Amino acid sequence: MLTLFHHPLSSASRFIRLVLEEYEEAANLHEENVFERRPVFLELNPACTLPVLQDGASGPICGASAIAEYLDETRGPLMRERRLLPETAIERAEARRLVDWSLTKLEDEVTHYLVRERALKRQLPPEQGGGSPDSGVIRAAKTNLKHHMKYFAWLAVSRNWFAGEKMSYADLAAASSFSVLDYLGEVSWDEEPGLKDWYARIKSRPSFRSLLAERVKGLPPTSHYSDLDF
């Protein structure tokens, strides 16, 4: 049995949850608040980041990229047509470039800031960084988001799926980040209709259902969050 340490507002955690759902792999989900720095969790992952996967007695496997590669190596070939990394090395490289874009670049320039300012700061004590949101930081992150949305919209209209003909890790990683941003009501979908169409396609997949049904305590999502016809 798989156990996944995750957080509902962690894009990287959502990415792995989507991969597990697409592969119909059941997993025990354990919600981890990394700010608590629990000794038991630090022993699993001294970097104290999410997600972390345990596969029976194997593991821990730390970080979304390492987990995604592990799932590809151990489950991917059995999935045949539904495998989430493309077939050729060069197409796989393109999928990985875009996973990295969503989980590192978009995360570092946008998602991380908006999650911290809009959600985490309300829940944390001051000594862990809690407090009032910083409107300057929010404004800068929103400006950055516009550039990222333009790039992803260009991908969405130029290709069938982000990394080529078939849906891949590239789509699931981006959808994870956008679902977190959408929960917070930060995505102006009507500004990028091509991106909206892509998100509508991916949001209506069965793998997305449990994410859309989940609620963060004390922080309701924007009104259209779970709406498939948004």
Added chain:
Amino acid sequence: MLTLFHHPLSSASRFIRLVLEEYEEAANLHEENVFERRPVFLELNPACTLPVLQDGASGPICGASAIAEYLDETRGPLMRERRLLPETAIERAEARRLVDWSLTKLEDEVTHYLVRERALKRQLPPEQGGGSPDSGVIRAAKTNLKHHMKYFAWLAVSRNWFAGEKMSYADLAAASSFSVLDYLGEVSWDEEPGLKDWYARIKSRPSFRSLLAERVKGLPPTSHYSDLDF
């Protein structure tokens, strides 16, 4: 023929150069200053990050992780005993965790700051972030470095190589970061003798020679940088 876009003070670039040397793959090296945001380079990699690899007519392959996976898929199996990712999925996950540690966590908390403050700021015009080094930033990065060194020293004395019995991507990624920091004279090797022994082993490999011979214009390395008996 391979072409690698790199920078001498980019740890991620050095990592791929070491992998190519270990695999005895010749490559044209093209030094790229990402601050210039050259349109031709932005077309190859819109994220404007290093390294970027072109494999003949294939590519571009953007980012150290995507390149490392690509080289493993296209060259790894032919390398047999010298393959730089371990055999089992769980050991490969451990190697990837540590690559990510060096190229993301150590980079974000230490290397990035010291390279910027100690080297890049001297070379850049003010509108691109040039200026005097910020001693507060340098001090904070140095404090962070001590914690990272302790962790890597623990790995060095607990295991034969960082990710297990054999040298792997985990060692080359860490050695890349430490070689950049060592160029800048920022590593107090005598504080962590176990880590020093590991670095001496890896520094004396033929794959390291070209890095040790390279000089950044206007910025000589610390006196022991190329010395194998440091």
